[in-house]
Every structure is written in C-alpha cells, then in structure tokens.
Amino acid sequence: MKFITNIRDYYSQKRKSGPSNLLTEPLWVRIILIVVAICFLALFLVLPLVVVFNEALMNGINAYLEAIKEPEALSAIKLTLIAAAIAVPLNLIFGVAAAWAIGYFNFKGRNLLTTLIDLPFTVSPVVSGLVFVLLFGRNGWFGPFLQEHNLKIIFAIPGIVIATMFVTFPFVARELIPLMQTKGTEEEEAARSLGAGGWQIFWRVTLPNIKWGLLYGVTLCTARAIGEFGAVSVVSGHIRGMTNTIPLHVEILYNEYNVSAAFAVASLLALSALITLAIKTFLERKIDIDILDQTGSKEEGN
Amino acid sequence: MKIELQNINKTFGSFKALNDISLTIESGELVALLGPSGSGKTTLLRIMAGLDFPDSGSGHIMFDGVDVNTQPLSSRGVGFVFQHYALFKHMTVFDNIAFGLNVRSKEDRPSKNDIKDKVTELLHLIHLEDLANRLPHQLSGGQRQRVALARALAVEPHVLLLDEPFGALDAKVRLELRRWLRRLHDEIGITSVFVTHDQTEALDLSSRIAVINNGRLEQIGTPEEIFHKPKTEFVLNFLGEVNFFRGVVGKGKIRIGNLKLEAPEYKDQPEEAAHIFIRPHQVEIITDPKGKNQMAATITRMHAAGSFVRLELKTETDDDLYVDLTPERFEELNLANITNVYVTPKNVLVFIVGKHII
C-alpha cells in the first residue's frame, strides 16, 4: 500500500514534541488560569459581599442592632415575609401542576407552554411592575372599578404581593419540568397498575422522587421573593412603614445618606443570600445523587 | 514495528491496575488483549499509545528497540481507535480523516491537494467515498467505526491500537467489520493490537492472544495454544465453557471418584489433590458399561442447541456435567428414551491444587 511505504520517511524526522501529558495543560498554564479565575471571583463576588458586612458594622454593633430594630425596618421585614408567604405557596402549586402536565404528557403546544412559563424571567423587573400599574393603577383598566369599590392594589400591599408573584412565577415549574421529564412515568404507571388513584400516585410515588428538586425550586423562589426590587419598587409607592419591603427600605435609607443603616438592613438580605447558597449547594448534591441512582438503575435494565 | 513491554506496573490510588506485565509483539502481528472488564487490558493499550503512563520508575516501552516511555503520544507514531470512536462531532467525515494532517506544523504539512488525495484514498479503503461530507451523527455505528479507523491511518502510524473496536456494534455488523479488519491488516501489514472481552473475536481475528486478568498477564500464545493448552485455570475458564471436577493426580493416574484415567506424564509424582476440567464436546457417552474407565451418570435435561445437542447430566460423584453431542451421534445412541448412561472424557486438563493456581 502506498501510504504505508513512506512512514519511515515521515517519522524519521521527529515532530516537535508536545507536553508530556496531552490531556491537561502544562502546570504554569493551569496555575495562571486558576489564579485568574480566583481573582475574578474574589473581585466581583467576594469583595461586594465583604463590603456589605464591613459597612454594616462600621459604627459598631449597637448602631447595627439599632438600625434593624427600628419600627420601619421591622414593618418592612414583616411585609416582605407576607409577600413571600403568599407568592411561594401559590407558585409551588402552579409549578407542580405545570410540571405534571408538561413533564408527563405529550400534547400540542407543549414547547410553547414551557416557553411562556419562562417569560417572567426575560421581562425586565421594571416592566413587570409597570404592567400591573397599567392594569390596576388610577388610569388603568380596572382603575375606575377599584376606585368605585374603594379598593387599592397599586401603592398598597396587594400590588406588592402580585408583583412578587409575577417575578417568582417560573421558579418551581422550570426546576421540576426537566426533572420529571428525565425521570419518566414508569413508576407512576406501575402504581396505577397496582390500583393507586391519582392523588395516591402523587403523594406516594411522585413526590418522594421529586422532593429535592421541589425544595430547590422553592428555595430559589423564596430568595427571589425576598429580594425582588425593581418590580416591587414600581408598584409600592414607597410609603414608609406601610408599603416598604426590605430591599425598598435599604434604598430609602441609602438615598437619605443613612449609609450604615442601609448596609445593616442589607446585611440581613446578604445573610439570607448566603443561606440560600448553602441550601442550594446541599440540594444540588441530593438531586445529583437521585439522578445518578435513576440513570444507574435504567442502565442495568438495558 | 516491534513493541516490547517490560515490567509495566500501573496503580490508580490503591488499586493495582497492571502488575508487572512483560510482553513482546512482533512487527506485523495482530495481537488481541483479551480479558474481562476491569482486567487492565485497556489501561495496557493506553500505556502503549502514550495516553496513560506506567508508574514512575517502573518498566520500559520499546518501539523497535527505542525506549518511548518519555515520548508524548503525538510523536510515537501510534494510531488509536477509540471504543466509542471519539469522532469530532462538528467536522465532516472528510475533515475528521484530514485532521491529523491538518494539525501538522507548516513545514511538515502536506499541500491541500495531497491531503485531499490521501483522504480520498482512505475513503475508498473504507468504502465511504460518497459520505465524505456527512457529519458523524448522520452515520451508522459501523460507518463511524470505519471513519475512526481511517482517521487513525491517515497519519501513517507504524502501530495501530484499537480499544474494543467492535464493542458498540450489533452482532451482524460486528462480524462483517471483523472480516474487513482482518483483510485490511493482511493488506497493509501494520502492527496492530486490539482490546476485546469477546473470546470468539480474539480467536477469530488475532495471530496471538494475550489473556489478562486482574492486571496480570495470564498467558500469551497463538489461538490454538490458548484454547488447547491453557496455562492457568482462568484462561481455561475464560475461553469457552468447561466442566469442573475435584480429583486426585499422581502415580501415573488421574482419579475422579471411581473413574481412573491413564496419565503417564504424572508417573513419578505422588498423589495430590487436583482440579480437573473437561470441555463439553470432549466427552464420550455410551449406554453399556465397558471396562473401568467410565463414570455412571443420569441425564437430567437435554435440548437441541443449534448445531449440537446439549445434555445436562448428574454424575455418580454428584457433580453437574454438560456434554455436547453432534445430532448424528445423539441419534445413533438413541438417547431419547434412556436416562442412565456412562461417560468417558476424551481429553482432560489438570491443575494441581496449590501449584499452578494463582
């Protein structure tokens, strides 16, 4: 064969030799990349976090506690928790229902539906707030009706709750849909064949399988509900002690040049963000293990 | 090119993947590395290729007498065919095959036309001229495998290494490709080593077989030697079905229960416990007892298994015994209505306990 005869000519001139292990980079490249990555993360993520706590404690622990115990701060905390307590359960129910329908069934428009559920993620928070002002505000569609019945949504608590619901709308659903799609319906079908009803299947078969993913979605949903700023800012009217959530309270304090109080309250939010990250990391590991178990058992079956 | 491996050791953490393996592969040979999964055969192949390295300080890898241990894989002149082909998904068949030529430094790189000629020649060789512009995911498994082979051959290696080359293919394609690969090897005569866990593949394709188990080389030899003169119980067991008996060997005799076989090669040895193996097709069955060299047995089950008839027996020593008979012999013996028979092994393999067994 022609192409074999000239091997020796070719290989006698030895090629430039590459690194001794071709599957990773030379040590100096690896070290540079790691240093660059760490510096970038430290500069962009760690430093802002550190600065929050630093500024918060600048005037001592007493001033810090003072800022948090202030009645307006407490009422902001209360309102934030109320909004989250309403938005999260509703979005949870919706998320499970949507994931059941989309994850377990094949119907026309399923992909469109999935995309529509993601919509609130891509809409600017300010626009999200605006749409509710246009609906329920004084000059909005329902404005006259609401005024007639002496109901207030915009610049009142209901508006804050609705805006929070909107921006946190997709979290649980988008976590559960892919999870349930990959899981498949074999176990549910088995339960059905053994005579279980719909609710029994859900509580006894589906829920135990998706519980970590569900908690994951709820965690993210809660974090966003507590921290949402833009949308809530547009609908709240910033009435101190009345329609202020924690992030809005931070803004007001900051704009009044009460910086250390602003950071003191902000540190509560930063703390909740850290807790969120910890829970998230924990749940991700649990979900990974579950997925490994499932794919593992499927491979055995083949 | 001749490949010599001397005292190769490889440890992953605390797991000893390869244990002091020495092996010589002559120029132009087609050698199979045969063993169960996890035996270390793929690791050995990867070490030959330069994709893995032996434990530092252990062993030598020589290509035509030159130690290549410190040479990176790109300069070893090795063509490697991966188990799942590892084709570049975003490149056409043509670009995949041309890759090894395109990445050469400017001085060494053939002209565009030469590359085109070369790739066309290889496409012809693998019978895929018409699919040059397809992407890998548009090909069948067998076609991908051939592209992977052409890609490895494009750089004109002196050694071709194949990791489970037919593992991911269905049975029919596997058989076709096996024949094609053997013809290809006969044509181009390149020194080739392939890894497999399928003994029929190894027996069918290779000029020699190296059987590997638990990181050790159990035996290397021609397919005949490996099949008929296995050196260890593992090799014997791994290459086809076998019946196992406990017995005694020595003083010129092999004893299994009451059965006594002449064994002049053990004449000068005292009697010792031994493991005795009999292949299913090497058992004679008779219906009347004659002489002493027989063992009584009861037929528990029989069924036609393709080109032979399989009998399942219980011997007088209460061991299970499988026997394969040709359909003619089965007819001749008229076994359909008989349950009690007598068996004589035509050929036995003996391993004295504690001596040959590792």
Added chain:
Amino acid sequence: MLKKTKIKRRRHVIPGLGMTLGITLTYLSLMVLIPLAGLAIKSSSLSFSEFWDIITNPRVLASLKVSFGAAFIAALINCFFGFIVAWVLVRYNFPGRRLFDAIVDLPFAMPTAVSGIALTALYAPNGWIGKLLGPDIKVAYAWPGVIIALTFIGLPFIVRTLQPALEELDKASEEAAGSLGASRWQTFRMVIIPELFPSLLTGFALAFARAIGEYGSVIFIAGNIPMKTEIAPLLIVIKLEQYDFIGAAALAVVMLMASFILLFVINILQAWARRRIQEGSAE
C-alpha cells in the same frame, strides 16, 4: 388545545392531565399573559408615528444605547472570564474549589439592591477599589460602573451554562486529537471550542437578556446622568413618576420585544447545544 388534550387523556395511564393543565393555563393567563397583553393594548392606543416619536426621542435612544451597549460589553467580559472560571471549576482541583463553585450563584441569590449599594461602596471614589484607581479613573457614577454591575449580574448565566457542557465533553475526542498529533492548543482551538460554542452562545444570550432589563444593581452605581448613564428601565420609572403612562408603556414595549426576540433565540440556541451534547453521548 383543551379539547384535544381531553381526548388524549383517555389514552393515558396516568391521570390528572385535565386538572393540571387547567391550573397551569388559568394561572399562566391570569398572572402573565393578560397583564402583558394589557401592556400591548395600552401602547396600541398610540398611532405608529406617536410611538415612533416617543422611542426616537434622544433621551430614550440614549438610554437604550446605554442598556444594550453595556449589556453587550458585560456579556463579552463574562464570556471570557466565565469561560476561565467554568474551565477551572470543572477541570482542575484546587483548595476552595467547592466554595468558589457555590459562590458563583451569589448574583442570583443576592437581592439586586444589595449588590447595587455594595458595588457602589466598592467603586465610589472613597471606596476600597475606587481609592486604588485614583481620582482619574471614574468607575462609579460613570458608564464603567454600569458595565461592572451588569457583569456581576450576568456571570452565573455563562458559568452555569458552560459547566455541564464542559463536563459532558467527550474526553476521548481530546485524546483522539492528541494521538493524531495535535498540540494542546490546537486541540483546544479545533476540538474543544467548536463543541462548546453553542453553550457559550447560549450563556451569552442569557446574560445579555438579563442585563438589558436589569434595574436594582445598576441605578445606585450608574449616577443616572440623562443621556450618559441613564438606563432604559430607569427611564421607564421616571416616566411613570411623571404620570407619563403612555411613554412608559411605549418604552416597555420596546424592551419587551427585545426580550421576546432574545427568548426565541435562546430557545433555538439551547436546542442546538442540547443536540450537541446528546449526539456525543448517543452511543
């Protein structure tokens, strides 16, 4: 749609499609579709020329330029550093790797207002970094501040899109390239980058989409100088505070359309990236 699915339900072993789909569609319509339709209808009370006048107003155009331009630059910065971060987190082992991996999601978890004031405190002339940069380089209250905030917000999108793609990358194709004589850099350029490209583009689009609408983390650091560092979402708020509902709605429609287009593009990109990954592991 409902009618069709009802027919299908009978063929399904698993119950509950009707109920769950009913809840889904009702809630989706009430919470998302009707409110967004309201916005579209509101702005449709404008004639096209009125609409055009509003959005071609110099201040509006300038704000859109700031939002889109800064988002684009921030996403580019993130592509570069996000790639390095993802690569290092997936490929190398170093002390603190898990911690850094977890902290990548901080911009997701941290309320945007907090990020905003923290970044401002850092980059303000008297802040830790602001002091280092000296009085000549202005970051906070200038356009670099906008880019810093949007980079912060966008980082997790790129890293979290690239990470799984990097993990799924077939090691054997890198080994194949190496065994065919490619140097590590050639392998990176010719094998790794092309295979990761769809994921990189997806990450870019996600980060970009998030950044154009971002509000909370930007307004504190931007200085909000009209025509210079005023972002489009802030201009919507300003118009609203001036009771210019129509003007706010018109600008919001522009933002919304950009979001829809991006959402569409992202869906296509994700399908492309997924196909890449699945083809690889199909065997």
